[in-house]
Amino acid sequence: MRRALTLLPVIVFGILALFFLKGLTLNPREIPSVLINRPVPEMALAPLPGRGENSSLSTNDLKGRVSLVNIYGSWCIACVQEHPYLVEIKKSGILPIQGIDWRDDPVLGAAWLRKHGDPYERVGVDPPPGRAAVDFGVTGAPESFIVDRAGLIRYKHIGPITPEVWSKTLLPIIQELQK
């Protein structure tokens, strides 16, 4: 009994140390989304100039099939890294990608797509104060959301989509939802 008592502080310290060690490996930027399994927010975003009047993005466009919603901006540096991969995903035809041009001058947002390639079916403009992005709980760009047929958000990815993220995380979820 006595022995157990003297060991107690060591045990408590050990448990705390395990928690803190785990904490060191977590990314503080990856805040779990509260919107998982909740419907896509109501939105009706204007189209990008030069992409046609019918290319605007609203809530109903995200219903009926599994789609990927991608937040980007011409000012966003990490988006340049992710973009060629989005173009490849579009070519694969696995699912439609819808874009939200966040906190951006739409003219610059359109020019950026002409320069880096356009993987989107529809692009909605979300000018400051970025109401649609806030409704999506966006904390930065790029961010991507997997939306199911019913229009529910099923997964949120923070940061650029890399081939590894795509094949290990996103694609399995998409395939499961498309079944």
Place this chain on the structure above:
Amino acid sequence: MKWLMMLALKRRAGFAALVVLVLAAAPAFAVNPDEMLKDPAQESRARELGRDLRCLVCQNQSIDDSDADLAKDLRIIVRERIHAGDSDEQVRKFVVDRYGDYVLLKPPFKATTLVLWLGPFALFAGAVALIIGFYRRRRPGAELPPPAPLSAEEQKRLATLLKETER
């Protein structure tokens, strides 16, 4: 002597200037004048709310302190909600519904945060209980084992020492 007095005077003036500057410095806010609400009562509510909402870019600053674009957006949206007639609680719920409890700089007291709120007190109570237990046990004469009898050699030494004092 005169130059010494002059120097002392100069020093004092410099110190006074420093005191004035420090007292005049107001805390810096990131809130821009063009974001503010016209109604001062509503604006002060917005400030109060903004101080408790985390900027999700800088994470350890409130949206009131942060210069990040997202913080600015949230300040504007908080003011829109207030202007539309939302109560403080409704505004807070609006933001938490989108960003989760993490956005609150002061986490709410509920089942999932019990350990966070009560953990430190539990640890402290445990430590106090341990210390009290430790000292209770060490009360004079409580459980000390009787001293071992002296060995033959020690007996001898004791005898000689006693003899010496008798002399």
